[in-house]
Amino acid sequence: MPSSRCPSVSVVNVQTVVRRVPFTASVVVLILVLGVATGTLWSPLEDKSWYPDVAFGPPALLDGRWWTVVTGSLYALKPLQYVAILTFFVLPVSLCEWRLGTRRTAAVVVVFQAIGVIGGGYLMVALSSWTDWGWAQRTAQDLDVGFSAGALAAAMVVSADLRRPWRGRVRLGVLGYVLTSLTFLGYLYDVEHLVAVLLGLWVGPWIVGRRPSRTVAEWLRPGFTRRDLRMLTGGSFLWGAIIAVIGQVADRDGPFGPIGGDPESWWWVLAVVAVDLLIAWGLVRGRRTWWTLALVLTSISWLLGAATAAVIVSGGTSNSGLVWISVLFDTAQLAALVLGRSAFRNPGRRGLRRVGADRVGALPTDADRERARELLQRHGSSNRLAWMTTWPENRWWFTDDAVVAYQQSMGVTIGLCDPVGPDPLHVAERFIGAARDAGTLPCLFSCSSTVARWAQEQGWIAVQVAEEAIVDLPELEFVGKKWQDVRSAFNQAGKHDVETRMMRLADAPRGIRTQLRAISDEWVRDKGLPEMGFTLGGLEEAEDPDVWINVAVDADMTVHGVTSWMPIPGPDGQVRGWTLDLMRRLPGGFRYTMELLIASACREFKEQGYEVVSLSGAPLAHAGAGDSVVDRSVIDDVLTRAGDVLEPYYGFQSLQAFKAKFQPRYEPLFLVVADEAALPRVGIAVGRAYLADATLGQLLALTRGH
Known part of the structure; x- marks a missing residue:
């Protein structure tokens, strides 16, 4: 089975790509x-004698010009169409060749191109011969490349x-594009x-070596989840907005009749688009x-469309392709809404005030x-940072x-850290x-390798976002050259009468x-940005009666620094250790305050x-090689750049280097999300959680400062 990941474009050079996809490149x-x-790159092919x-098409097939199946595949009708044709070719074919290999891809593309050209051509010949369908009669005379x-x-x-x-x-x-283009054009x-697409959909699993697991009966009764139903119905209204615009700008006598909008009805089209987008947003949620x-x-739209269609059938008005398209589309939408009604039970914001904590x-x-x-x-919890929940x-x-503790x-x-309970993985699910x-959109942040591996088994991806520094106390001894800085801190503290309490x-x-x-307060003012929250606590969190603080003071009772320590509850209800949270140092104070x-x-x-x-984990900082579940890809590059931007303000990399002492x-520690497409949205949400109080001006200053 080919690898499930494609290399990042930033890492793979053009030569490597060409070697991996020689058929596409050729x-x-x-x-x-x-x-x-x-x-033909600068003058239209259709103007050539x-x-x-x-060119291929029904006339070429009927005249016995079989070579056109090959020759027509290598041209475009007009110069600008070369851009579209090459884009349509390169993107899917290179992906197919990258994953399935050159031989299988070449066979798939060539054979299905021939099937599409010949099958489509003879289908139009049959429709034009057996029916008086005007669109079929016209299309049967066309040529194509x-x-x-x-x-x-x-x-x-x-x-x-x-x-998935x-x-x-x-x-x-692909199906949405093909059906929309066929319907309107x-x-x-x-x-x-x-x-070609329908045949590829049917035989694709056999070609890649994965026999479909579903029987015909199962395909007739698909097991949609509530999320699937929401995405399906919400997506249909999004598609409806797109179709409304296409129906306004298109000017074509298509399979359902003439299509073309009224230039004076744009205001109505824009209103329909706005309503469809709002409904799609609400349905997805x-x-x-x-x-x-x-x-x-x-329902109202379907009734109006059906009434207009009845008038057309009775001869009371001229045919309009948009009417028939509208009736068919509304019928499909009504079916999706009625069949999926059980997926839409979420209350609004007011309703959330009345529900219990068993509802997210x-x-x-x-x-x-x-x-x-x-x-x-x-x-207890296997995640040592769990007290922040x-x-x-x-x-x-x-x-x-x-x-499960979470923020929205x-x-x-x-979701923050690992779930807490007798069976954390079941709770996560x-x-x-x-x-x-x-x-x-769900995700789990700052979770352990156990949760990350479970998530990958479910088909999710795990991205390392931090590394936790852990000190095992039974073996701890401040001896040897590597502990020189720590011993110096104790020695210097004695000379300056600094002690910890x-x-x-x-x-x-x-x-x-x-x-x-x-x-x-001075630490925050020096940064020019608000104090970070989410997984980074401050003095308010240190007020917790179960949290200890360690304070460095001198003989004059001047505070030189403070750290806070959160408990690590064990499964037996006993505290088995402590987690470092807050770190603050007096500017110009005792040099070795934090070490001490x-x-x-x-x-x-x-x-x-x-x-x-x-010693907690420094966000966006890595010290070691990491765990085997780490996805070292372009995602990590983005996280590294984010860490570089924040480093002058919050010093995550410096903090990680300090803990190495x-x-x-x-x-x-990991962020787990459903798939790569969710990462931009999740990344923005996590960033907003860390800098919830940052103004737009502060965020812009942060990026300019870098």
Whole structure:
């Protein structure tokens, strides 16, 4: 089976691409050479006297010009059409050749091109002979050129080798284009495309070596999920908006009759487009109100169209292709809405105020936070950063005896860390379903390798977003050359009368609390950007009574720095270690403040019998080779660039280098999403979660500063 990933264009040079897709490259070169040699690159082919001798179509087939199946595939009718034809050829054929190999791809393209040309041609001959259909009569006299039928068939064949949801996206996109073009334009090439594409869809699984698992009966009863139904119905209204525009600008006597809009009715078309887009947005999110509105408006449209069609049949008015297209499209939309009605049960924002925390999107309460804390303390978590799931900025989704903390931004539900419960992976599966049912795009952020591997088994992708630095306390000894910086911190602290004190922030003396607030405020002001949130806590999170702070003070009670430590609950309800969160240092204060605070805390935790200390993960920073589930692709390049932009402001890479002084081992933390197409939207949502209080001006300044 070919690799499931294609190399990044930024890494693979043109020479490598050509070696991987020699058939695609050879055909493109041949088409361009013929275009130059015959002059068709700058003058229309149909103006040449020899055009009928090279073009294929029903007349050529009936006259026995069989060679045109080959010659016609290497030309375009007009110079500008070379761009479209080569694009239609290169994109699907190169993908097919990359995944299936040169021999299979060449066979697929050539054979399906011939089948499309010959099958489409004889289909039009049959329709024109057996019916008085005006469109069939006209199309049966046409000639055509171009390699597009074989290329589109290659797209359908290679789709069988793609994983979900890309398989469905490719098929839907190709079929949508072919059917729309055939409906509104109805040229000979549209018929050829339909024949080749349908055959490619049918035999594609056998060609790639994957026999279809479904029987005929199963195909007649497809098992759509609620998300599938929402995407199907919402997509139909999006397609309806596109069709409305096409129907206005097209001027063609197609299969359903004359098509052409009234120049004075653009205002009505734009209104229809706006309504269709709004309905599509509401349906994708599963809103019951939008489903009801869609059903009412589509029913009215169908009734008006059916009445107009009846008048046409009775001879009361002239035929209009748009009327028949509208009736057929509305019928399909009504069927999708009625059959998929169970997928649209989500309340609006007002309704969310009345639902419980078993629905994603419900407003959080203090009781929810306490329940999440109790479940975490009872079950524990293999994710050492799990205590951040108790922070007040989160929402919580509960099921049985389990919980997932999450935040929502821009229609994305961001699950935080690993789910908490007796069976975290089962909880993750249910949470993803609940997030989709709520009409949002789900993802899991800062989760462990266990969850990342499970997600990949489900067909998702896992992208490393940070590395957690871990110090195992039983083996911790500050001896040897590699611990020189840490020993220097202790020695220098003694010389400068600086000591550390472990305490609860709520119990700290007023003078220390005041200084800590001043240090934190000055740190934020120096950055020129707001304090980051989401997985990065501040003083407010350190107020938690279960969180310790370690403060460095001198003989004058001047605070030189502070760190906060969150508990790591074990499965037995006992704390097994501590996780570093807040780090703040007095500008111009004791040089070794952070080394002293972290090392002294580790030493004290070891003496108390704890197992481990986590120094947390620096977002967008990598220290080691990572885990085997890491997807090292163009995605990582984007994350690295984002880290470079933020480095001058937040110092993630510097922080990671600093933590290396404590000789930690590293474990990766992941973002898991359904597929690559969701990454841009998820990335923006995660960035917004980190910088929720940043203004547009601050964000623009950040990018300009880099």
